[in-house]
Amino acid sequence: MSAEQTLILVKPDGVARGLTGEILRRIEAKGYRITGLRMLTADRELLAAHYEEHQGKPFYEPLVEFMSSGPLVAVRAEGDRVIEGFRSLAGTTDPTGAAPGTIRGDLGRDWGLAVQQNLVHGSDSTLSAERELGLWFS
Numbered sequence: 001m002s003a004e005q006t007l008i009l010v011k012p013d014g015v016a017r018g019l020t021g022e023i024l025r026r027i028e029a030k031g032y033r034i035t036g037l038r039m040l041t042a043d044r045e046l047l048a049a050h051y052e053e054h055q056g057k058p059f060y061e062p063l064v065e066f067m068s069s070g071p072l073v074a075v076r077a078e079g080d081r082v083i084e085g086f087r088s089l090a091g092t093t094d095p096t097g098a099a100p101g102t103i104r105g106d107l108g109r110d111w112g113l114a115v116q117q118n119l120v121h122g123s124d125s126t127l128s129a130e131r132e133l134g135l136w137f138s
């Protein structure tokens, strides 16, 4: 059986703040393999598909606006239990409460848009990983 794969995004705030290398370093240091890497500015169509489950929520429009505001880095990462493992590396959605040692806990900023601009995305299940990798690495 081949190793599990996940989609990770370094969101536009992470790229703008020069944290791409630090985030990739943490992924590799944990032992995951980076098997795909793309820098792009995502359009609304791609983001609508990516954030399908959030359409209609109050934070959806501002989120798409932010996610399309500048370049982001899409990463395909591979390893045993990488889906759960990366979400653990990332920390909770709100960086203010994210544990020290996690990407969001160590590097996330405490300000008004912290929950939206929380540096990274990671797929949350094998089903969403497969769907999201199809969108970003087709």
Ligand SMILES: Nc1ncnc2c1ncn2[C@@H]1O[C@H](COP(=O)(O)OP(=O)(O)OP(=O)(O)O)[C@@H](O)[C@H]1O
Residues within 6 Å of the ligand: 059, 063, 092, 093, 115, 116, 117, 118, 120, 121, 122, 123, 124
């Ligand atoms: N209440 C909110 N206000 C603003 N933005 C939000 C809020 N909730 C979620 N978001 C944004 O939407 C993204 C997806 O929300 P979700 O609940 O799936 O969070 P997550 O699973 O921690 O993050 P991700 O799926 O991006 O790894 C969050 O990472 C964040 O950028």
